[in-house]
Amino acid sequence: MADSNDLRVVGLEVLVWEDVGSSFSSFVLLCYYLAWSEERVEGIEFYPESIDPFLCSHLVYSDASEAADMSLWKEDDSYQRFNDLKKKNKNLKTLMGYGGWAFDNSRFTDMAEQQSTRTDFINAAIDFLRSHGFDGLDLDWRFPAFEDSPASDKGLFTLLVKICAFLKDASLQNIYDQMVPYAVKGNEWLGYDDQKSFKTKAQWVKDNKFGGAMLWALDLDDYDGTHCKQGVYPLTNTLKSVLGI
Numbered sequence: 001m002a003d004s005n006d007l008r009v010v011g012l013e014v015l016v017w018e019d020v021g022s023s024f025s026s027f028v029l030l031c032y033y034l035a036w037s038e039e040r041v042e043g044i045e046f047y048p049e050s051i052d053p054f055l056c057s058h059l060v061y062s063d064a065s066e067a068a069d070m071s072l073w074k075e076d077d078s079y080q081r082f083n084d085l086k087k088k089n090k091n092l093k094t095l096m097g098y099g100g101w102a103f104d105n106s107r108f109t110d111m112a113e114q115q116s117t118r119t120d121f122i123n124a125a126i127d128f129l130r131s132h133g134f135d136g137l138d139l140d141w142r143f144p145a146f147e148d149s150p151a152s153d154k155g156l157f158t159l160l161v162k163i164c165a166f167l168k169d170a171s172l173q174n175i176y177d178q179m180v181p182y183a184v185k186g187n188e189w190l191g192y193d194d195q196k197s198f199k200t201k202a203q204w205v206k207d208n209k210f211g212g213a214m215l216w217a218l219d220l221d222d223y224d225g226t227h228c229k230q231g232v233y234p235l236t237n238t239l240k241s242v243l244g245i
Contacts, residue, residue, distance in 0.1 A: 028058055030058040031059055031060070050219070061079065061096050062138070063100045094133070095134060180192075181193075195235065202238065215235075218233070
């Protein structure tokens with residue numbers, strides 16, 4: 001029997017969270033919240049309070065600063081506001097994201113190459129997670145033995161708006177072998193996901209007996225339903241419905 005303070009490691013990315021029980025009664029839907037979405041231009045900002053706390057089983061706050069010592073991570077109220085979502089949904093689990101596309105991978109190398117620095121990081125991580133109310137850590141090293149990756153585009157929400165506008169005047173088609181749609185307008189071609197393709201992917205997860213799905217990211221869905229006119233969080237809600245979460 002695992003102690004309640006034990007930490008477990010699972011996944012492709014490394015996900016660590018404190019023991020949450022002896023079994024899971026349903027699929028996991030792990031969703032990312034992009035912290036920088038708070039800093040978008042007026043009208044398309046996205047805050048922790050914008051998140052439906054019943055939409056996903058696990059939420060990841062992405063991402064922490066690049067400090068190797070987690071005790072040096074930024075201190076503001078966004079962590080608390082994010083974890084306050086658990087007051088509304090007692091079954092919700094939250095994780096802190098560390099790493100990602102914009103992260104300087106040399107920091108991972110420096111941390112991992114010696115036992116002493118690994119121990120320092122682990123102890124700092126545990127202290128940080130517990131003091132801020134997180135249930136675990138998403139350790140996202142992209143990628144061991146590869147060169148540093150470029151910073152991810154922080155303007156993807158703008159792309160969502162453009163996609164929805166593009167589809168209004170485009171000719172819509174489906175690639176049946178791949179079960180995903182695409183749109184054509186003049187000499188422009190656009191591949192994208194919609195509710196139908198998400199249903200297909202979620203059903204594939206179930207049919208192949210995976211434990212759940214990961215969504216990148218909540219603020220890149222049509223979270224207020226104003227752009228694609230398919231209700232709030234149309235893609236995330238599709239995953240949630242098919243997986244029965």
